Amino acid sequence: MFKKAALFVLAAALPLAAAEGSASAKDLNQMSWDEIVAQAKQEGNISWFQWYYQDRLREDVKAFETEYGIKVTLSNGDYKANQDKLIAEKSRPEGDIDVMSIGGGALATFKPEELFFGPLKPLLPEGGKLRYNIEGVDNKGYAPAFWGNQTAIAYNSARITEAELPHTLDDFVAFMKKNPGEFGFNTENGGSGPAFIESVARNIVKDDDYNNGATTPEKLAKLAPVWDWFKANKANYVITASNNDSVSRVNSGEFKLVASWEDLIASLQNKGEVSKDVKVYIPDFGMPGGGNVVAIPANSKHKAAALVFINWLTSGKTQTQFAKSYGIAPQNPDADSSAGLIPAAQRKFSTLWVAKPFGDDIKKTFVSKVTLN
Amino acid sequence: MSSRRTLAPYLLLIPGLAPIIVLMTLVIGMAVSQSVTWTDVSGKVSLSLEAWRVTFESDQFWRAFLYSARIGTLGAILSVAFAYPVALWLRRPFAGSDLVSALIKAPILVHGLVAAFLYVNFVSFQGFLNVALVGLGLAARPIRMQNDPYAIGVVVLQVWKNMPLAFLILSGSVRAISDDVLNAARDLGAGTFGRLRRVVLPLTLRSLQAALIIIFIGAAGDYTFQAVAGPTSLNSMAQFMVRMETDNGLQGVSLAAVVAVMLMGLSLCGSILLAGLMQFLVKRAGR
Numbered sequence: 001m002f003k004k005a006a007l008f009v010l011a012a013a014l015p016l017a018a019a020e021g022s023a024s025a026k027d028l029n030q031m032s033w034d035e036i037v038a039q040a041k042q043e044g045n046i047s048w049f050q051w052y053y054q055d056r057l058r059e060d061v062k063a064f065e066t067e068y069g070i071k072v073t074l075s076n077g078d079y080k081a082n083q084d085k086l087i088a089e090k091s092r093p094e095g096d097i098d099v100m101s102i103g104g105g106a107l108a109t110f111k112p113e114e115l116f117f118g119p120l121k122p123l124l125p126e127g128g129k130l131r132y133n134i135e136g137v138d139n140k141g142y143a144p145a146f147w148g149n150q151t152a153i154a155y156n157s158a159r160i161t162e163a164e165l166p167h168t169l170d171d172f173v174a175f176m177k178k179n180p181g182e183f184g185f186n187t188e189n190g191g192s193g194p195a196f197i198e199s200v201a202r203n204i205v206k207d208d209d210y211n212n213g214a215t216t217p218e219k220l221a222k223l224a225p226v227w228d229w230f231k232a233n234k235a236n237y238v239i240t241a242s243n244n245d246s247v248s249r250v251n252s253g254e255f256k257l258v259a260s261w262e263d264l265i266a267s268l269q270n271k272g273e274v275s276k277d278v279k280v281y282i283p284d285f286g287m288p289g290g291g292n293v294v295a296i297p298a299n300s301k302h303k304a305a306a307l308v309f310i311n312w313l314t315s316g317k318t319q320t321q322f323a324k325s326y327g328i329a330p331q332n333p334d335a336d337s338s339a340g341l342i343p344a345a346q347r348k349f350s351t352l353w354v355a356k357p358f359g360d361d362i363k364k365t366f367v368s369k370v371t372l373n
Numbered sequence: 374m375s376s377r378r379t380l381a382p383y384l385l386l387i388p389g390l391a392p393i394i395v396l397m398t399l400v401i402g403m404a405v406s407q408s409v410t411w412t413d414v415s416g417k418v419s420l421s422l423e424a425w426r427v428t429f430e431s432d433q434f435w436r437a438f439l440y441s442a443r444i445g446t447l448g449a450i451l452s453v454a455f456a457y458p459v460a461l462w463l464r465r466p467f468a469g470s471d472l473v474s475a476l477i478k479a480p481i482l483v484h485g486l487v488a489a490f491l492y493v494n495f496v497s498f499q500g501f502l503n504v505a506l507v508g509l510g511l512a513a514r515p516i517r518m519q520n521d522p523y524a525i526g527v528v529v530l531q532v533w534k535n536m537p538l539a540f541l542i543l544s545g546s547v548r549a550i551s552d553d554v555l556n557a558a559r560d561l562g563a564g565t566f567g568r569l570r571r572v573v574l575p576l577t578l579r580s581l582q583a584a585l586i587i588i589f590i591g592a593a594g595d596y597t598f599q600a601v602a603g604p605t606s607l608n609s610m611a612q613f614m615v616r617m618e619t620d621n622g623l624q625g626v627s628l629a630a631v632v633a634v635m636l637m638g639l640s641l642c643g644s645i646l647l648a649g650l651m652q653f654l655v656k657r658a659g660r
Binding site: 181240248252367368372 | 432433520605
């Protein structure tokens with residue numbers, strides 16, 4: 001008897017709980033910001049699924065926790081694990097993820113309106129100022145950018161002067177001939193080397209459709225001159241093991257130039273792990289820049305708290321702090337962007353990443369046609 | 374009653390044999406079965422030898438195959454070559470021999486990944502070795518040794534990690550040779566080298582073969598040393614297998630399974646060849 005009654009109560013309560021969840025989601029659209037903050041404090045905690053710098057970000061979010069009394073738990077998963085979890089639990093009424101970090105370009109492979117709560121643009125007090133079109137993908141206001149990053153060429157100024165830096169592809173060929181083994185880039189474990197490969201491809205084969213992510217045998221076949229360029233110069237450059245390997249080797253003076261990330265160098269310099277002699281620039285033929293966005297999964301349990309957290313994360317104050325600590329390109333116009341390592345005049349050479357999966361296939365083809373051949 | 378008696382010993386073997394047979398069948402069976410499936414673009418899976426055809430037509434696969442065979446062979450032979458004289462030296466205990474023996478075994482306690490990173494730090498541009506070479510005036514400027522294209526670093530790591538294993542296997546069999554046998558050989562006129570060729574080597578042949586086989590299988594299937602300290606222009610079989618799986622979408626698992634089956638084949642054939650070669654050499658030396 002007891003069992004039946006318990007089952008009846010459970011059956012009656014479940015739809016009510018679901019209705020309550022959807023009602024609170026609807027309510028957020030009608031609430032004032034103060035009401036959202038009040039609800040966020042009631043919710044009390046959020047899970048942020050972020051795939052890099054988790055240890056350092058745990059320290060940074062303490063300021064948010066102190067200000068709002070909302071606890072932030074950062075996941076330890078890598079990018080793929082986080083994405084797999086998001087997809088795996090999208091059909092559950094309530095998921096474990098409250099705030100999801102994701103690469104700006106990756107949203108081309110999702111329908112934001114199906115996976116995420118929002119759009120956030122009208123809900124955030126500074127939503128109108130933020131950036132939603134990143135790496136060539138417009139996420140329609142569902143996921144504001146919180147991390148701008150730029151690939152670049154890092155150089156050791158103790159070994160090469162600014163005047164000697166190569167700026168065009170011809171300059172690079174001349175530099176590599178004159179300085180064999182002094183330029184390095186990675187193909188695995190990080191995107192800076194692949195960014196350089198993409199940039200060379202864009203400049204040698206200008207008429208391939210780089211903004212369309214679909215890969216076709218014809219598009220890859222068109223890139224044959226790119227592989228020829230790399231093969232012709234193969235004796236004069238070095239393939240490194242990773243982004244970090246490139247940086248540590250340019251820092252030690254082994255290389256004069258390496259492909260790298262502006263934020264990686266800035267972050268390591270701030271920690272004192274890389275010398276201030278290491279500087280970065282974008283060559284005239286351009287290198288890709290982009291960023292990462294944050295979104296709230298549609299089945300988040302703590303949407304108000306997630307919204308308040310995203311507001312804090314994308315605020316001018318936090319973005320200025322991140323620019324100083326991590327060397328990011330701030331994504332809020334109120335932030336101080338003077339902390340970047342790349343000279344402002346060179347920002348115009350920043351290009352879009354080749355749309356995925358074509359961009360990934362360029363790297364894979366490089367590995368098979370150039371590195372392993 | 375008699376049939377029960379006949380069956381009983383076989384039934385008693387089941388608890389020991391079953392896990393071995395089941396585990397081996399599962400692993401090999403899964404790899405082989407996945408290697409003969411093929412997933413087309415629509416996601417339809419069918420029985421096919423397409424993965425084998427694609428893999429066998431790939432130059433990169435054969436380069437990885439030969440590279441792993443080379444690393445396995447060099448690693449096994451050099452580890453045994455270094456361990457054997459030490460095992461002979463430590464055959465009779467002397468003051469401090471336990472300490473030497475313990476020091477030789479120390480690398481067994483260091484994880485391969487740790488060893489690989491330590492090695493990379495040691496040979497890096499500003500690493501200890503380069504600082505010493507430049508400091509001693511033996512090199513004008515640091516020499517680039519990290520991820521060297523000849524895989525010297527990988528072989529060094531394999532030998533460093535596997536020599537203690539070879540030492541453990543060989544020292545037991547070397548110690549098992551009684552002094553009576555050696556004295557008898559000496560009485561019959563065998564010199565030091567003669568005793569080694571005609572007595573010690575034949576009596577330790579099985580251990581030599583075991584050491585070679587165990588080290589060859591581990592070194593041929595290496596991923597860690599190769600990924601951290603190996604040449605960036607070459608893949609080992611294990612690395613190639615992972616790359617096949619991640620780079621080839623729906624067909625990745627089938628292609629990786631082919632590489633896995635070929636890696637098992639390499640381990641089996643390479644072991645037999647090395648063991649056979651050692652037997653041949655020992656017999657020749659004993660003539």
